[in-house]
Amino acid sequence: MVGQEQSLTVGRVLRASTRGFICGTQSNKIDHRHDFGAFVSAPIANDDSVRVVGVIYAVEIKDDMLVSELVMAEALNSNILRDQRENRMVPLEISVLSIGYIYRDMIVHSLPPRPPMSLSLVELCTADSVYAFTQRLDFLPLALSASEVPSDDLIGAAIRYASYAYPDNRRYEFLVRCGREIARQLSHDLKRLEHVLALIRP
Amino acid sequence: MALEFNKLVDQLLKLRRMLDELDFDRSSRLQVALERFFAATDLDLIHERIRLTRQPEISGYRGAAPLDPPYDEIICQTFPAPACPPGATIIAADGSQVYPNEQTPLPYYLLNTGLFVYHHGAERTPEQITLPRLFFHPDHVRDAGGRVVSHRTIDAQRTVSEMHELARLAWELRGEARPLLALYDNHLLFWVTSEVGNHLELTRSYHAALVHLHDAGAILAGYVDNPMRSRVVIRLLHLLSIPDEELLHADMSVSPELEGLKDIHLFDVVLEPGERSALMVQNSPRNLQYKKRGDSYEIAFFYLKVSSGYRDSIVRVDIPMWVARDKQKVDELHALLVTQCQMQGRNPYPYALTRADELAFVSSKDKAKLDEMIGLELRSKGIEPRYFSAKTWGKELARSTRRQHEL
Numbered sequence: 001m002v003g004q005e006q007s008l009t010v011g012r013v014l015r016a017s018t019r020g021f022i023c024g025t026q027s028n029k030i031d032h033r034h035d036f037g038a039f040v041s042a043p044i045a046n047d048d049s050v051r052v053v054g055v056i057y058a059v060e061i062k063d064d065m066l067v068s069e070l071v072m073a074e075a076l077n078s079n080i081l082r083d084q085r086e087n088r089m090v091p092l093e094i095s096v097l098s099i100g101y102i103y104r105d106m107i108v109h110s111l112p113p114r115p116p117m118s119l120s121l122v123e124l125c126t127a128d129s130v131y132a133f134t135q136r137l138d139f140l141p142l143a144l145s146a147s148e149v150p151s152d153d154l155i156g157a158a159i160r161y162a163s164y165a166y167p168d169n170r171r172y173e174f175l176v177r178c179g180r181e182i183a184r185q186l187s188h189d190l191k192r193l194e195h196v197l198a199l200i201r202p
Numbered sequence: 203m204a205l206e207f208n209k210l211v212d213q214l215l216k217l218r219r220m221l222d223e224l225d226f227d228r229s230s231r232l233q234v235a236l237e238r239f240f241a242a243t244d245l246d247l248i249h250e251r252i253r254l255t256r257q258p259e260i261s262g263y264r265g266a267a268p269l270d271p272p273y274d275e276i277i278c279q280t281f282p283a284p285a286c287p288p289g290a291t292i293i294a295a296d297g298s299q300v301y302p303n304e305q306t307p308l309p310y311y312l313l314n315t316g317l318f319v320y321h322h323g324a325e326r327t328p329e330q331i332t333l334p335r336l337f338f339h340p341d342h343v344r345d346a347g348g349r350v351v352s353h354r355t356i357d358a359q360r361t362v363s364e365m366h367e368l369a370r371l372a373w374e375l376r377g378e379a380r381p382l383l384a385l386y387d388n389h390l391l392f393w394v395t396s397e398v399g400n401h402l403e404l405t406r407s408y409h410a411a412l413v414h415l416h417d418a419g420a421i422l423a424g425y426v427d428n429p430m431r432s433r434v435v436i437r438l439l440h441l442l443s444i445p446d447e448e449l450l451h452a453d454m455s456v457s458p459e460l461e462g463l464k465d466i467h468l469f470d471v472v473l474e475p476g477e478r479s480a481l482m483v484q485n486s487p488r489n490l491q492y493k494k495r496g497d498s499y500e501i502a503f504f505y506l507k508v509s510s511g512y513r514d515s516i517v518r519v520d521i522p523m524w525v526a527r528d529k530q531k532v533d534e535l536h537a538l539l540v541t542q543c544q545m546q547g548r549n550p551y552p553y554a555l556t557r558a559d560e561l562a563f564v565s566s567k568d569k570a571k572l573d574e575m576i577g578l579e580l581r582s583k584g585i586e587p588r589y590f591s592a593k594t595w596g597k598e599l600a601r602s603t604r605r606q607h608e609l
Contacts (some may be wrong), residue, residue: 064558072547074511079320080545080553082327088560 008033008123010040010056011094016115019146020054020097021121026089034059034094037157039125039133041102042116050103052097052112053133055158057149062091072121096122097149099139102129109138130165134174137181144185153180156199158188175202182193228467234459238439242277249442252485254449262454262550263438266482267500273527275480277438283476283540284533289323289379293420293540294554295368296387296562297360300344300569301368305352305594307585309575310338311351313360316561320554322538324379325535328554332561333367338563338576345399361392362407368422369414381534382420387555390424390501390520393488409495416498416524421531423539424501424520425555432518434484435505443486463533465505466516473516476540481526493523502526506536508543510550515543 012023021042025034032038033057041051067084071129072078084090101112116122125133133139143155159178166174179197186193213593268274296316302309312334319329345351365386372384381437387605392408394401415422440457460574469479483489483502493500500523507514519539526533542552549556561581577587 066546068562069547069549072512073545077545078325079328083320083330083557086327087330 008126010034010122010124011092013042013116013118013120013122014093015118018098018115018178019110019148020057020095021052023094023096025092027092028086028148030059030061030092033124034092035153035157035161037161039158039161040096040122041125041129042120042122044101044112045114045117047114049113050101050112052056052098052116053100053107053129054098055154055161056094057146057154057195058093058095059095060093060095061118062093064090068119070117071116073109090098094122095149095201097146097154099142099184100133107133107136109136109142111142127165131161134162134163134165137178140178140181141185153199155196172202175200211361228449231460231463232258232467232471235270235439236471238443239435239468239472240278241396242439242442245271245274245276247278248362248438248442254446255441255454255485260450263441264455264484264486265432265436265441266434267485269481269483269523269526270342271592276436277480277482278472279480280473280477281480281536282474283478283571286541287323287381287412287488287534290381290383290538291375292320292322292373292380292383292542292554292577293368293371294318294385294387294552294558295364295371295556297364298556298562298564299356299360300564300572301353301356302350305307305591306588307309308338308576308580308587309343309350310571311343311356312336312564313356313363314362314562314564315364316558316563317371318561320369320542320557321379322355322508322541323439328557330557331371335363351399354397356402358394358398358401361388361405362411365392365408365411366414369411369418369420371500372415372418372420372549374428376418380419381531381538382418383535383538384415384418384420384422385552385555385558386422386424387559388423388424389426389518391484391486391492393489409499412499413532416451416522421525422522423525425552426518426520426540427515427551429466429505429518430464432465433463435468435479435482436460436463437480444600465518468514469488469507471512473507475514477507477509478519478536478543479505481521481532487541498522498524498527504532504536505540508540508550510544510546510548511551512548515550520579540580 006179011023014022014024036056036059038056040056040189041053044050060166067090070080070084085098098111100107100109143158144151155199163171163174178200181197183193186196245268252267254260267278294317298314302311302313315333317331317333321328343350368384368386372382374380387495394404398404412422418445437455439455440460443457444452473479481502481504483500489501501520502523503518506517506519508517519535521532521535525535539552542554544555546556580587
């Protein structure tokens with residue numbers, strides 16, 4: 001159980017608003033849990049019964065002056081590379097866009113009532129919870145209208161990510177359903193629609 | 203309130219006028235130094251001159267001297283970087299401290315030692331260790347007169363602690379790849395005056411650490427990155443220029459024709475990147491005390507021009523005599539330092555020491571956190587952790603960048 005919990009941990013919240021939050025972790029822990037478009041969740045402030053659900057829209061590896069100097073080295077020693085990646089706390093920041101929340105077992109495709117508190121544990125959503133969350137596609141307008149994120153690519157990545165929560169024989173149907181919903185939302189902007197549909201085409 | 207720069211304009215103009223008057227050109231003095239330096243080839247003559255200065259009627263010579271024969275090297279000789287050993291274990295130590303604050307009901311201080319182990323030539327992740335030690339008991343924080351211990355005492359304790367941890371780790375790693383290099387980020391001629399509390403014990407403890415390092419077979423080196431004040435070789439050049447008959451009354455420290463010159467000015471011209479100078483010792487009562495503890499513990503040194511390929515830098519490397527008398531150890535140290543200084547981009551400084559410093563450093567943020575943790579403990583006993591005098595509180599308010607809305 002502990003192992004499973006650890007395997008879902010994405011990081012801890014650094015700063016947050018109802019629109020989204022940024023979590024941090026160490027750069028040596030970066031893996032598939034930090035993929036662009038991955039679904040994550042975190043408990044919101046002072047209420048364990050509510051979890052905000054979001055999608056990762058940016059992963060940023062911070063530098064410092066020593067790293068900047070090392071970049072200038074003609075040949076970087078492999079032990080220094082190990083030291084920098086494994087020993088030094090080079091922080092990684094993961095930005096998440098809120099697309100809904102889960103109140104007890106009820107899924108709401110809207111912004112959460114409060115943001116998560118700093119240091120709250122951010123976890124990757126399980127396949128089951130992604131499947132449940134995407135039964136309705138009301139979160140798409142939130143993502144499409146988010147001006148602070150690369151929304152088209154994010155929608156494409158999030159839909160592709162969610163499609164793997166579906167059984168093989170239902171994946172195509174899910175993608176078609178998403179395509180129809182996006183067509184409805186972007187009917188006024190055919191150029192953009194064409195781009196997003198190309199991103200999710202099976 | 204912001205500094206009124208308009209009131210400084212006239213003063214800056216005066217500064218500019220002063221700079222116009224000053225002579226920053228040291229080329230003629232450097233030329234004299236170079237001529238004397240390259241003429242200093244007769245070791246017998248230099249030994250004789252040093253012997254004379256050590257006579258009781260002549261005092262005050264604090265310059266460089268060659269090592270005793272047969273380990274002596276011609277003063278003006280330079281040595282290119284030898285081949286680097288295929289494997290080595292490099293340990294670097296550094297320390298930092300949080301000084302006690304007398305304004306608190308429970309003054310404390312912290313010593314933090316950072317140790318970094320680099321496995322040269324092996325595909326291994328380096329190891330890092332930090333050893334924070336908190337001192338809060340009144341017996342440790344206050345001296346015999348009840349006063350909070352001085353910064354100088356804490357600095358001395360930190361030095362001893364660093365050397366001890368370096369020795370302990372060197373002993374633990376004595377089975378690892380050889381050579382075993384123990385790098386310390388300062389000069390090795392540690393000295394405490396009687397003003398420092400427990401000075402005899404600290405001195406004994408420091409020397410015990412040196413013995414421990416010797417027993418571990420470590421190549422100990424004190425790395426002095428910016429020896430700006432060091433002019434021991436310039437003093438030697440001055441000594442060699444004094445006629446025998448004037449030696450008795452000559453001023454050993456000042457030489458008008460070499461005025462303002464430092465050793466780094468000389469070696470910046472003499473050494474090519476990667477080269478080291480000859481091994482020398484500093485002729486001083488402190489070093490004599492080290493020698494009296496055992497021939498192996500006198501401190502020698504050499505200058506080294508390290509280079510990153512972008513930038514060069516002259517550094518001084520202190521070594522105990524057990525290293526200086528072993529040519530192979532000196533070569534290994536020389537080569538490993540040159541290699542370490544090429545590892546971090548443009549900055550010619552040993553990577554291991556950079557990391558040890560990073561590990562030891564206590565940031566103001568960490569210090570604030572520690573204050574907060576100690577404050578919590580005090581509050582749990584009903585003690586207010588920090589007393590603000592009216593003056594201090596006034597300063598806090600006036601210097602604050604935030605508006606205060608509290609009543």
